[in-house]
Amino acid sequence: TIALQHGAHGVGRRRDAAMEKWRAYGLGQFVHWGLYSIPAGEWNGKQYNGAAEWIKSWKEVPATTYDSLMYQFNPTKFNAESWAATAKQMGVKYVTITTKHHDGFCLWPSKYTNFTVANSPYKKDIIGPLVKAYDRRGIDVILYFSIMDWHNPDWRYDIKTREDSVAFDRFKQFTRNQLLELLTLYPAAKGLWFDGTWDKSWVKQAAFADSLEKEMRAMRPGLIIGSRFRADEYGKRHFDSNGNMMGDYEQGWERKIPEKITDVHGNDWDCVMTVPENQWGYSKIWKGHIKTTDELLEMLAKCVSLDGNFVLNFGPKPDGTLRTEELDLAKGIGAWMDTNSEAIYNGEYAGLVKQDWGYYVKKTGTNKIYMLVFNVPVSGALNVVLPSRTAISKVYDLGGPGLSYVPEEIGTSTYFIHLKQQTFKRPFVLVLETADNS
Numbered sequence: 001t002i003a004l005q006h007g008a009h010g011v012g013r014r015r016d017a018a019m020e021k022w023r024a025y026g027l028g029q030f031v032h033w034g035l036y037s038i039p040a041g042e043w044n045g046k047q048y049n050g051a052a053e054w055i056k057s058w059k060e061v062p063a064t065t066y067d068s069l070m071y072q073f074n075p076t077k078f079n080a081e082s083w084a085a086t087a088k089q090m091g092v093k094y095v096t097i098t099t100k101h102h103d104g105f106c107l108w109p110s111k112y113t114n115f116t117v118a119n120s121p122y123k124k125d126i127i128g129p130l131v132k133a134y135d136r137r138g139i140d141v142i143l144y145f146s147i148m149d150w151h152n153p154d155w156r157y158d159i160k161t162r163e164d165s166v167a168f169d170r171f172k173q174f175t176r177n178q179l180l181e182l183l184t185l186y187p188a189a190k191g192l193w194f195d196g197t198w199d200k201s202w203v204k205q206a207a208f209a210d211s212l213e214k215e216m217r218a219m220r221p222g223l224i225i226g227s228r229f230r231a232d233e234y235g236k237r238h239f240d241s242n243g244n245m246m247g248d249y250e251q252g253w254e255r256k257i258p259e260k261i262t263d264v265h266g267n268d269w270d271c272v273m274t275v276p277e278n279q280w281g282y283s284k285i286w287k288g289h290i291k292t293t294d295e296l297l298e299m300l301a302k303c304v305s306l307d308g309n310f311v312l313n314f315g316p317k318p319d320g321t322l323r324t325e326e327l328d329l330a331k332g333i334g335a336w337m338d339t340n341s342e343a344i345y346n347g348e349y350a351g352l353v354k355q356d357w358g359y360y361v362k363k364t365g366t367n368k369i370y371m372l373v374f375n376v377p378v379s380g381a382l383n384v385v386l387p388s389r390t391a392i393s394k395v396y397d398l399g400g401p402g403l404s405y406v407p408e409e410i411g412t413s414t415y416f417i418h419l420k421q422q423t424f425k426r427p428f429v430l431v432l433e434t435a436d437n438s
């Protein structure tokens with residue numbers, strides 16, 4: 001290992017109560033909302049090919065014209081309670097909400113810039129009511145914050161000149177001021193989800209970012225910050241120059257899911273996922289494949305089976321309502337969670353041989369194992385291979401009252417569970433209780 005001044009603050013998983021709670025969430029919601037929701041991926045009648053929340057970066061969009069969207073931001077139908085109620089019914093345990101995306105528009109009345117809701121026709125704070133509505137339903141709130149800020153004239157993509165350095169120093173103070181302001185205004189927030197930290201200008205700020213992280217953690221003990229916030233003094237991000245993870249969980253799984261347990265290196269992580277291929281902010285037209293409830297449930301199961309959390313994105317409309325497709329998915333996921341959420345909450349990697357029929361999840365701190373079944377074999381027999389000297393003591397269906405199975409032992413600690421019905425409309429969960437028969 002090499003001596004690092006600004007590398008990872010610790011090695012291995014945090015074991016404090018705040019992080020144990022984060023580890024147990026299983027299912028989360030992302031919310032991307034802001035001025036970009038107004039054009040919704042379209043400008044002067046032309047479709048922007050990128051993600052809707054990046055439309056300001058399109059050469060067709062003059063920055064000042066985009067920024068004047070502030071005077072159109074007036075979500076008269078916004079109701080924080082109804083968003084939180086939808087999330088509650090869906091079964092999410094945490095929500096990550098955009099306070100400021102790359103465009104620089106703040107959904108809270110920041111005193112460090114005029115580019116906020118306070119100067120929009122809406123006038124009122126958005127973040128405060130959302131934090132309150134989610135928190136009182138027992139859904140923890142994480143605040144998304146983009147370091148990159150296209151509105152602030154002191155933002156730089158790299159530091160090449162003295163002038164750049166002077167401007168970026170002002171930008172660093174502005175960033176620190178806004179972050180301390182967010183933590184002060186919204187003390188109920190459990191963490192910060194940083195984005196827009198890949199450009200050289202920020203990557204070069206190892207010392208500043210390290211001291212800011214320490215300052216924020218001191219201000220809010222238990223605060224959860226992911227691996228995307230800062231780089232070490234050699235510019236290494238997510239994992240420092242010694243291969244140790246920066247922050248409390250890995251934030252590299254954006255629109256992708258690890259394949260196997262070795263991909264996550266024993267760390268905590270969450271996967272943030274869009275419903276269409278790549279749209280976070282509201283987009284009028286969803287191009288390409290739109291994920292179904294069953295696809296999203298399988299992503300959720302896969303993430304939890306590999307020690308992670310699955311966070312599904314919602315892009316609310318400019319009037320403050322949620323789009324129908326997202327409401328339908330929330331209902332479908334919620335209906336499945338009503339029956340099966342015990343296989344998702346407090347779940348972890350079970351350490352068993354992966355089978356084609358689906359995913360194992362182990363209930364943290366117990367020997368209870370869940371089989372989340374997505375692919376029923378034509379034989380109707382689910383293969384289970386346990387560690388040697390471990391036997392199945394009981395198998396029952398989480399959804400079917402009194403539906404239990406007597407497994408057929410076909411070899412040492414190897415079983416077939418013969419399903420009693422051939423057709424299944426939805427994924428289902430079997431509970432496997434094991435006993436040590438050494």
Ligand SMILES: C#C[C@@H]1N[C@@H](C)[C@@H](O)[C@H]1O
Nearest residue numbers: 051053054195254272280
């Ligand atoms: C790239 C990029 C950003 N990271 C995702 C979480 C969205 O915020 C997207 O705009």
